[in-house]
Structures are given as structure tokens and as C-alpha cells.
Amino acid sequence: MLLPVLALAAAAAVTPERVERLMRQAVVVDLHCDTTQLIVDEGYNLGERYSYAQVDIPRMREGGVSGIFLSIYTSPRRLTPAQAMRQALVQIDAVRREIRRHAKDLAPAVTAAEVLAARKQGRIAVLMGVEGGHMIDSSLAILRTYFELGARYLTLTHGSNTPWADSSGDKPAHNGLTDFGREVVREMNRLGMMVDISHVSDKTFYDALDTSAAPVIASHSSCRKFSPHARNMTDEMLRALGKKGGVVHINYYNGFLDGDFESRYNALKGEQAREDQLHKLFPNDPRRRVAEQRKLDARRTAKLGRVPLSRLLDHFEHAAKVAGIDHVGLGSDFDGVNDQLPEGMEDISKIPNLVRGLMERGFSDADILKILGGNTIRVMRDVERAATR
């Protein structure tokens, strides 16, 4: 009689074997990596293993990654919308070329089924998300063009308002979504493109939820409970997103994870000023700029240290509690956060640490599988099914 009980207890215990077993079973999908910028700016080769940055094929293999969304990001502040559109095309082209260049390891994908098919072939699925509505230059035709080229989510804004949606990083100009903004959301629904509310203002968030006929995602946002940053989500927002069938993909940036870290980060005025100058100092030398940025990031990390992994676990635990276990996923923001990442989550190879941590917090294997990618696969399918193309 005792043996089965012990066996049950053993199954719940955290052992390297249990971690290993779960990793083999898991479909791991990361909704947001900014590695695209490195590919374009310095010819970063995903096939090599790097001692810097966070994402390459060897490290994705170690992290058991099945699918990754590379973000198409352009600055809404430095570029006009039309310039941003052209740069987005350059980035999409770069991602597609990088995938073809490593055809043994990477597979282009646009659907949940294609993520699973790539996994079966032992390849990592690469998808794309467009990070910022400014890149459609207020044109549904351009939105459809991105979809046609393979992008499967659009973040409605980045850090600046678009002419049709307010950002969390700007003063409100439209009180959320304009009529055209609602049209954008409906067109995304029709196409089967995920509506991403990371970066938007709280009002835009609720307007998007209200407008969308399909579940909505946060591709890389954390919980405001632990850091009051406007980029994070309140408990009410988490609940509303969960109710809509959406998924919040937790962002690993230290400043979003920990309010205290964010204050200390912002206090580093010298580094901030230097960072603001880099684009002016090296306008035509992106390699040099990226190298200088890395030096700056290392200096920051030396001064500020890293947030402990337990704080990252707090976010997963809180989001699961408030939004529901079916509504949490991974949205690292790797290569997009100046290397300011928690201890034990320094790059994409560290996913086993997350699995172990969640096990230690008492999550069941089934729950962890949902967080790692199961929920994302489900929401992708829901959005695909809701499409009326």
C-alpha cells in the first residue's frame, strides 16, 4: 500500500530525470526575440554559437526550443512610418534568408500545425511578428502584405502612439483605438493574424479586447504587481485577457520583472545618455554601434546585478493564478532588452531552469507543458480558426 503513494510523491519530486523527461515532451515556443536586429545589423549567423546575445541554433537546441517568433522591429521615433515599412521589409527578407541558410535546423512556419510539423522533423520553427503598428503606415494593404510575407502577429503599437492606437509609452492621443484602429483589428481577425497588445496603453488594450473576434495575446509583457511599469499588465487586464481566451507571454526583462531594478536602471543617467547618442555617433556603422551597445550593457549588468530567477517564477505563478493556467506562455524579449536578464535565464538555452523552477513551485507537468508552448499552440489555432479569409 505504501509503494504507490511513494511513487506518486516521487513523480512530483523535482529530479533531473523529470526535467529531462518533460523537456523531451514539451513543445517550447518563445513569442518574442529581437535577434533579427543582430542578423541585419552585424550579419549575426544563427548557425554559430555566440558568447554574447541570447539566441542561436546551438543554444535553442539546448533550450529544447520548438518554435520562435523573430520580431520585426523598427524605431517609430527615428523613422517615418514609410521608412519603417521599408526597413520592416528588409528585416523580413533577412529572416527568410537566414532560415533558408540553415534549412537543416530551421523551418519557416506560419501556423500551429507547421510548428508541430517542424518539431517532428527535428527542426526549429521560425515565425515572425511585427512589433509596432507604425510599420503598416496606416494601410490595410501593407498589413496584408506582412501577413502574406509570413508575419503572424502585429503588436498594435510600439513605444509611440500610431495615428490609430495609443501606446503605453506615450501621452494618450486617441483614447485607445480609433475607428481605423478597430478596422485594423478586424482585418487581423479576418486574416488570422494574432492581435498583440504588448506595448499598448491600458485603454487600447481594452478597446482591442472589445473589438477582436478572436483571442488576443500579449507577446512579451509581465505582471504590474511586481513592477509598476506601464508595459506590464494589471491583474484586471490579466483576467480580461484570460477570459477572452488569450495568452500573456511573460517578458524576462529585469526592469519589467522587478520595480526596484527598474528604478536603479533609470538612475544610471550616464549610460542612458550614452545609449541615446549611439545612433548619432555611428549612423552608418551598425556593427560598431552594436559593439558599443554591448559594452554599455555589460557595464550596466556589472553595476546593477541580475534579478533572481525566483522573481521570474513569481511572474509565471502570479499570471497563472490570475489569468489561469491556460493563459500563460513565454515571451522572453531576448536580444531586445540590453542583456538585462535574470540570473539563470541569461539566454535561450536556460529553459530547463524555468522548468525546474516551476516544478519546485509545485506546478504539474501538464501545467508546465501548457506554459512552455501548449497554450500558444492553442491560441494560434483559435486565431487560425476564427479567420474568414
Added chain:
Amino acid sequence: MRLFIVPLLAAIAAAQSPVDPARVERLLERAVVIDLHSDTTQMILEEGFNLAEAHDYGQVDIPRMRRGRVSAVFLASCPNSRRLTGLESVRRGLEEMDAIRREVRRHPKDLALATTAGEILAARKQGRIAVLTGLEGGHIIDSSLAVLRTFFDLGARYMTLAHFSNTPWADSSNQPPKSNGLTAFGREVVGEMNRLGMMVDISHVSDKTFYDALEASSAPVIASHSSCRFYSSHPRNLSDDMLRALAKKGGVVHINYFNPYLDEKFREGAREVIAFSGPRTGPERRKANAERLARLGRVPFSRLLDHFQHAVKVAGADHVGLGSDFDGVSDQLPEGMEDISKTPNLVRGLMERGFSDDEILKILGGNTLRVMHEVEKAARR
């Protein structure tokens, strides 16, 4: 004696005309008819032109393509190179490509998006008309190979290196030379098109750009819509030397039906049409077109046949095709070729001129399928 003469007369009559309508019909049933250049895109985007409806204006819609036995049509994406910046042209080009895709998807029973020779034949088997896209003017890539590849990914299968303006890397036939043909980057563009499997189109470019492109390209090169300088000295047309060089490269010249390019007497009309500064589409434009047509008249059909005959004589029967320029020439079209439904007239006319069925089949589309296939084979993606 009399008995001997009658068959001889009959034979002479058959060689001249009239052609047996059954022969025309039989040939049209077999033919793969491909038009390399129609500008209907602008009307689709700007006035919601619905390809499924029969119109009493414009030149291309599904009912008329059916009557013209069309298997495939290339719709051009053609941002106005004289009014838009490079960046604006990219954006407009994407909108035009989007409009084409949507219009084709809206009529899935009749139309099919296609990008290869194989897909044209597959659509034809299903009873659908294949719609392909070509980029009219290198300005559309804003000097970026990434943007060129983007348009290829979106389905474009030829690019005219320059339109009415010089690009920063290729001279147009419509402006004073600036780069003496193709620049080094222009050659890179041609090389990248070869690599992708995108046809290099030399319509609109300067003579020097033409020869540079021929030299730079590792695959056959096309003229998507150009006629013979022999009958109209317009710089948009090809000289006999150019026709020969294009053919030697394995390319195809697709004959343009625009009156000023067909006949020297109409040549001056081109200036007026090209310089027209009003809207590109809509009732105001159509009114101006009709007024001009009433004033200038139409070129006789025989002159259009002259171009096909001359191009075949100089370039060879394997190197001539159809490049109407329908909906892009302000309705200034020859008698009997007023719209895309008139393909049977062309077939009959070519028969009357003594072309064999095989030659006519090549001109109607066989040559285009061959050149597409060769460009696809030469690709190294």
C-alpha cells in the same frame, strides 16, 4: 484546261483569304494565350474595377478574356515613377500587388494566382485564367535588393528595369542618359533577378541599358511590351539589331499594341498620352481618351500584323509574343484589337499572312512558356 485551272485558283484564294473559321477555332482551342502586360491594376485599385463584370470601357475583364481565349495575363504593378519618390513607389507597389491578389482571390472559379509556366498550364487545365504580376519600373525597389526579393516573394515574375524615368542604376529610353546604361548596382540587380528566377524586362529602357542587361544576364531576357522601330521610330521600340540580339539570347519580344508605337504617323500621339497629367483612371481620363481617339483615329489592323511579321522575320518565330499594354495606353489601340477579346482577329490575321498553326501557337504563348521555363531553370535560389 479549265479543269486544270480551277484547283489552282482555289489554292491561290486559300493562301490569301478568307481563312476557314473552323481553323481559327481549332487553333484557339489548343492555344495557350498569354499576354505579358496589362495595366488593369490601376483601375482595380483606384476605382474598384471588378474583373468579373463585363465593362463597356477598359480592355480587360473575365468575360472578355474568356472570349479572347486567354490562358494567362500579367498584371503590372506600376507606381508612377515621375510623381513618386522611391520610397513612395515601394509602398504603392505593395498596395498594387495586394489589390491584384485580392481581386484574383475574389474570383476563384475564373482566376488563379500563378508564378510559373507550370502553374499557368495547371490553371488552364482547371479552366481558370492564370494571373501573374510584373513590376513596371526598377524605381519600385528603391535601390534595395531586399525589396526586390520581397516583390519576388509576393509573386512578381518580371521587372522592367526602368519606366519613364531613369532609376539611380538604369537609364530609361524616355530621358537623357545619366548612367550610360546600367551601373554596377544595376548589374547586381540583374544578377539577383537571375538568381531568383525573375525575368529581366528591357521594355522602356535605353538602348545602352538594353545591351548592358543582355550582357549582364545569365538567362534569356524579355521585352514585356515593345514593338518594332522599323514601323515607328519611337525609342520605346526595338531596332532590328536589338530584335536580333534579344533572340540570340533566347529572349522573347512581346508586341505592344499602342498606336504610336505601331505607326510612325501616330508617333507624335505618344507624347501627348505620356505627358497627360490628369488622373490615371476614372471617367475624366476616359473622356480625354475618347476625345483623343476621335481626333487621331485608330491604326489599321494590318499594321499590327506588320509588327508580328517583322519581328518574326528578324528575331525568329521562337522569339515573339503578346504584350498588349491594354489599359495602359489610354485606349489608343488599333482597329480590330480594341480589347483583350479580339485574340481571334489576330489569329485570323496571322493565318492570312501565311503563318503556320505551329508558328501562331508559339506567338500566342508557347514562346512565353518556354522563356519562363528557361528563366526558372536558370534560378539558383
